[in-house]
Amino acid sequence: MDFNQFIIMKHELLLTITVMVLLVAELTINDKKRIIPIAISLFGLHTALGFFWNESGALFGGMYQTSELIILMKNILNIGVFIVLLQSANWLRKPENFNKISEYFILLFSTLIGMNFMISSGEFLMFYLGLELATIPMAALVAYNTFNQKSAEAGVKLILSAAFSSGIMLFGISLFYGQFGSTYFQQLSMISMDTPLAILALIFFLSGLSFKISLVPFHLWTADVYEGAPVNITSYLSVISKGAAVFILTILLFTIFRTMVEVWTNIIYIIAILTMTIGNLFAIRQQNIKRFLAFSSIAQAGFILLGIIGTSSLGMATVIYFMLIYIFSNLGAFGVVSVISDYSGKENIDDYNGLYHSNPKLSLVMMLSLFSLAGIPPIAGFFGKFFLFTAAAEQGYYWLVLIAVINATISLYYYLIVVKAMFINKNDTPIAKIKSDNYARFALVICVVGIFIIGFFGSLFEYINHLSFGI
Amino acid sequence: MIEGISIHHILTVTTIMFFIGAYGFLTRKNLITMLMSIELVLNAVNINFVAFNKYLYPENMQGHFFSMFIIGIAAAEAAVAIAIIINIYRNIHSIDVEDIEQMKY
Numbered sequence: 001m002d003f004n005q006f007i008i009m010k011h012e013l014l015l016t017i018t019v020m021v022l023l024v025a026e027l028t029i030n031d032k033k034r035i036i037p038i039a040i041s042l043f044g045l046h047t048a049l050g051f052f053w054n055e056s057g058a059l060f061g062g063m064y065q066t067s068e069l070i071i072l073m074k075n076i077l078n079i080g081v082f083i084v085l086l087q088s089a090n091w092l093r094k095p096e097n098f099n100k101i102s103e104y105f106i107l108l109f110s111t112l113i114g115m116n117f118m119i120s121s122g123e124f125l126m127f128y129l130g131l132e133l134a135t136i137p138m139a140a141l142v143a144y145n146t147f148n149q150k151s152a153e154a155g156v157k158l159i160l161s162a163a164f165s166s167g168i169m170l171f172g173i174s175l176f177y178g179q180f181g182s183t184y185f186q187q188l189s190m191i192s193m194d195t196p197l198a199i200l201a202l203i204f205f206l207s208g209l210s211f212k213i214s215l216v217p218f219h220l221w222t223a224d225v226y227e228g229a230p231v232n233i234t235s236y237l238s239v240i241s242k243g244a245a246v247f248i249l250t251i252l253l254f255t256i257f258r259t260m261v262e263v264w265t266n267i268i269y270i271i272a273i274l275t276m277t278i279g280n281l282f283a284i285r286q287q288n289i290k291r292f293l294a295f296s297s298i299a300q301a302g303f304i305l306l307g308i309i310g311t312s313s314l315g316m317a318t319v320i321y322f323m324l325i326y327i328f329s330n331l332g333a334f335g336v337v338s339v340i341s342d343y344s345g346k347e348n349i350d351d352y353n354g355l356y357h358s359n360p361k362l363s364l365v366m367m368l369s370l371f372s373l374a375g376i377p378p379i380a381g382f383f384g385k386f387f388l389f390t391a392a393a394e395q396g397y398y399w400l401v402l403i404a405v406i407n408a409t410i411s412l413y414y415y416l417i418v419v420k421a422m423f424i425n426k427n428d429t430p431i432a433k434i435k436s437d438n439y440a441r442f443a444l445v446i447c448v449v450g451i452f453i454i455g456f457f458g459s460l461f462e463y464i465n466h467l468s469f470g471i
Numbered sequence: 472m473i474e475g476i477s478i479h480h481i482l483t484v485t486t487i488m489f490f491i492g493a494y495g496f497l498t499r500k501n502l503i504t505m506l507m508s509i510e511l512v513l514n515a516v517n518i519n520f521v522a523f524n525k526y527l528y529p530e531n532m533q534g535h536f537f538s539m540f541i542i543g544i545a546a547a548e549a550a551v552a553i554a555i556i557i558n559i560y561r562n563i564h565s566i567d568v569e570d571i572e573q574m575k576y
Contacts, residue, residue: 124537125533125536125537125540128537128540128541128544129540129544132544132547132548136544136547136548136551139551139552139555140551140554140555143555143558146558147562149559149562149563149573150573150574152555152558152559152562153559153571153573153574154574155555155558156502156552156555156556156559156571157571159548159551159552159555160496160502160505160506160509160552163506163509163545163548163552164493164496164509164512167492167509167512167513167516168493168512170513170516170541171489171512171515171516171519173516173537174516174519174520174523174537175519177520177523177533177534177537178519178523178527181527181528182533183533183537223574224574224575227574228573228574
């Protein structure tokens, strides 16, 4: 194994080294709070190094593969994780988390290693191992608050439904193996699969993967887990975990399942309509801000499917571009929720009444993020949604685009409920003025800059489009 | 390969096992029993892989390796799940799904 092969796996190897360093730091450093800046700066270094020395190639006989596109996906996820880490610094400093600080980082980085392996897998076994490495530590993170019953409840809901869904997915994979005699993506993409058994296997496989992206009708765990988990874990789940699953779903559908394109476009068509509509309708009636953002993220996943159904290189580019924007806008919203939850412990939408009078900056950031999620023109979210709709319309799915536009309008209604609560509603006991810490402020600044700049930064989309491929 | 037993027999058994597991997961009220149902699903997949490998593609070992990894990961999953279930039992002294209902709808 020469040096070049280490460079190909640099994302995973650097993260593994980071985890090892943190294990040693846990043993040697007495003041546990000092682990937070060490871990964040190590991860920042990893994020920066991810942009250099991009080598593409395959390792282990094709089980692991990487390309410029896959490296771009990993870098997008790294940026998101970096923002999540900055937002969680203040929460980790609380006395009840004092003994578990390094556990948080180690488990979080383990899930990220799993997602990286999952994205660059070249074989079903590798894909399954990455998926499980991303899921099992996640359940431990969700149940992080040991003495909070809600947190444990969310953890058990996540691990049981994730295990069951991976069981269903494995049954699909076993049927693929039985039919075609291989689990390598390279060989499977050469075979024309349009037998009835392959369609059955595809349905099993897709329903397993849909659990991870929380598409309707596999979304039932989402709201409960998002509500019960600590806020920063929720933002990690809703952005990074979902993003990785969307990336690998796009790659798999565009490579190994490309001979079944008529079959899976029909499946995705129906799931997209259901996901958008049900996510939106349930979001309207939520009182808890985390549950509200959970259903909003389900609806956003429905919009992402419009890019996948485009089946062109433009479609894949819009999916990646939308995911990048979604990371900034959703993390902006979750950043504000996490600051408010840290300092006041309040998580209901009613508690946000009159927030603008006590905390004008926080409410402006929240408003910008929600507008970006809703897709209001001058901000990045609009461009992301617009390109997704273009990709679907290009293939002639006009009815789907019409339903998506109607859903975007409905979503504007419930995002504006929160904005109205912050700016217009009166409140006798509003949340007191919060002086947030520097980490969280820095994270929110990154999010706001990202929301503003990405939309006007046309060459970025050109770059992504140049890397993407269609069927 | 077993004399007198074709791959159809084995696939029938594994399919029945898979759906018993799925049915058990959806209907049982006890968290540990739900975990057992998941094991049933995973074991159906294991037998599937080994049978396909042995009967159809005996020249390489992909199916065997896949089932061994599934066994290992199922153990890790059960360990984390049981740790969380013990935590729930400490909090509310019950592992019945009917009692785990702080968050709904």
